[in-house]
Amino acid sequence: MGAVxxxxxxxxxxxxxxxxxxxxxxxxxxxxxxxxxxSGDTPDDLLYRxxxxxxxxxxxxxxxxxxLAIARxxxxxxxxxxxxxxxxxxxxxxVALVTIWVVGAVxxxxxxxxxxQGLVPKEWDPGKAAPFVANFIVVAxxxxxxxxxxxxxxGFAAVRDTFGNGAAVxxxxxxxxxxxxxxxxxxxxxxxxxILAWLRLTTGSIYPTIALHALxxxxxxxxxxxx
Numbered sequence: 234m235g236a237v238x239x240x241x242x243x244x245x246x247x248x249x250x251x252x253x254x255x256x257x258x259x260x261x262x263x264x265x266x267x268x269x270x271x272s273g274d275t276p277d278d279l280l281y282r283x284x285x286x287x288x289x290x291x292x293x294x295x296x297x298x299x300x301l302a303i304a305r306x307x308x309x310x311x312x313x314x315x316x317x318x319x320x321x322x323x324x325x326x327x328v329a330l331v332t333i334w335v336v337g338a339v340x341x342x343x344x345x346x347x348x349x350q351g352l353v354p355k356e357w358d359p360g361k362a363a364p365f366v367a368n369f370i371v372v373a374x375x376x377x378x379x380x381x382x383x384x385x386x387x388g389f390a391a392v393r394d395t396f397g398n399g400a401a402v403x404x405x406x407x408x409x410x411x412x413x414x415x416x417x418x419x420x421x422x423x424x425x426x427x428i429l430a431w432l433r434l435t436t437g438s439i440y441p442t443i444a445l446h447a448l449x450x451x452x453x454x455x456x457x458x459x460x
Contacts, residue, residue, distance in 0.1 A: 250391040264414025286367035313439035354397040356459040377446035385433040402430040
């Protein structure tokens with residue numbers, strides 16, 4: 234069980250926990266401020282715009298730079314950068330994916346959470362395939378890597394080393410949910426965060442959480458324009 238640890242584990246100093254807490258608080262505040270400032274309806278063609286892909290890349294590059302600065306000197310294995318036992322991890326990824334789909338479908342009957350974010354287009358536009366692919370790469374590849382390093386990597390390790398595994402699961406899940414700046418969708422996002430944190434805890438690695446996150450986002454985007 235667990236991960237195959239290839240490097241020495243180190244404890245995350247408490248000042249790094251404080252720095253991480255400040256980072257995720259700022260991210261959440263900026264997200265909610267942006268959504269509150271948006272008085273009109275979100276355009277339904279955001280993923281068909283080159284500006285969305287470029288803006289997303291810049292945003293994630295900044296977050297990644299800050300996370301790497303905070304995590305400087307911390308052993309990679311401590312951050313979950315350890316090879317998992319993939320046979321067990323794949324089974325858990327499958328269970329986690331089905332679970333979040335079922336939970337999301339049930340909650341969507343009452344919350345209609347998918348409409349709040351307004352990110353996915355309503356239909357496929359072959360004339361805008363190129364910017365869609367660029368945005369797909371950002372959402373399904375770049376975002377999962379950066380967000381998992383932020384929450385299940387640095388955040389999970391920092392909270393765990395000070396308050397224990399249980400707190401790490403809950404705190405990172407709530408922080409992940411709040412970072413999206415949504416209200417109606419917050420329960421779904423927080424539950425997704427809990428599932429990702431459980432996967433991080435049981436595999437000892439963030440590689441399975443990146444895989445699950447990327448798979449979930451990728452399938453959601455494809456389904457939105459095809460089904």
